[in-house]
Amino acid sequence: MPASQRVAKLQGSHGELWVCADAEEVAAKTADLFVNEAAKAIADRGRFRVVLSGGSTPRRAYELLASAKWRAQVVWNKVDVFWGDERYVPADHPESNYRMANDALLQNIPIPQANVCRVPVEISPPEATAKAYEDAIRDCFVDAGGVPRFDLIFLGLGTNGHTASLFPHSPLLNERSRLVMADEVVEKNMWRITMTAPLLNRGRTVVFLVVGRDKAEVLRQVLCDSYNPQTLPAQLIRPEEGSLLWIVDEAAASLLRA
Numbered sequence: 001m002p003a004s005q006r007v008a009k010l011q012g013s014h015g016e017l018w019v020c021a022d023a024e025e026v027a028a029k030t031a032d033l034f035v036n037e038a039a040k041a042i043a044d045r046g047r048f049r050v051v052l053s054g055g056s057t058p059r060r061a062y063e064l065l066a067s068a069k070w071r072a073q074v075v076w077n078k079v080d081v082f083w084g085d086e087r088y089v090p091a092d093h094p095e096s097n098y099r100m101a102n103d104a105l106l107q108n109i110p111i112p113q114a115n116v117c118r119v120p121v122e123i124s125p126p127e128a129t130a131k132a133y134e135d136a137i138r139d140c141f142v143d144a145g146g147v148p149r150f151d152l153i154f155l156g157l158g159t160n161g162h163t164a165s166l167f168p169h170s171p172l173l174n175e176r177s178r179l180v181m182a183d184e185v186v187e188k189n190m191w192r193i194t195m196t197a198p199l200l201n202r203g204r205t206v207v208f209l210v211v212g213r214d215k216a217e218v219l220r221q222v223l224c225d226s227y228n229p230q231t232l233p234a235q236l237i238r239p240e241e242g243s244l245l246w247i248v249d250e251a252a253a254s255l256l257r258a
């Protein structure tokens, strides 16, 4: 592990923190993690089921995964790809999380189209989209007794403390049984489809990717302030039996105590 990367065990249920020198190292460590978790899952269970995050932060990691160094290390026909959340826009829309991942990764790797389980945004209304995605997820886990437990889940962190499309004070924050729901997010002026905390917390390895000085204060709040998930929904993410990992750069970590 390069000297530039510091590792800290966080108190309580916050998991582990990897502090990287910069965004490029966050992306490289993320690509390494993906490769390692894929190898473990495929060896143990024959498949690797991964949940991609949206937003801008993970794009570079996806690009690295599609590059020769990392692409060749993954058995892509045994990988199933899902999204933790999606904007309710067409799949080719500039704001689509599917489109970002397809541009950066999926169209550049030998993954069978049948392994790509995107949110069916062509279905309306949004609630029907969410139900259809939940059904598709459950169908993918029939061999595991129908209990959807993803091997690796990537999440981002918004400056207001949201993660996936779980936004502050949303009624979705209190959901305890549904796996996927739709929410009209006023501050984003759009409908979103999102996995809920119960599903995200079943992940074997749940990883937040946080980069940039603009995330320093919210990261400090999420990790250091008292538990207040209505205001900081990212605090809802506490894997029941899995591990929680924060891969951040120095700028995002700049307000954390040593």
Ligand code: 6PG
Residues within 6 Å of the ligand: 053, 054, 055, 056, 057, 058, 085, 086, 087, 097, 155, 156, 157, 158, 159, 162, 163, 164, 165
């Ligand atoms: C989305 C994401 C969202 C994102 C955060 C951070 O659909 O936008 O899933 O939760 O991860 O808003 O976004 P950035 O990486 O762009 O800062």
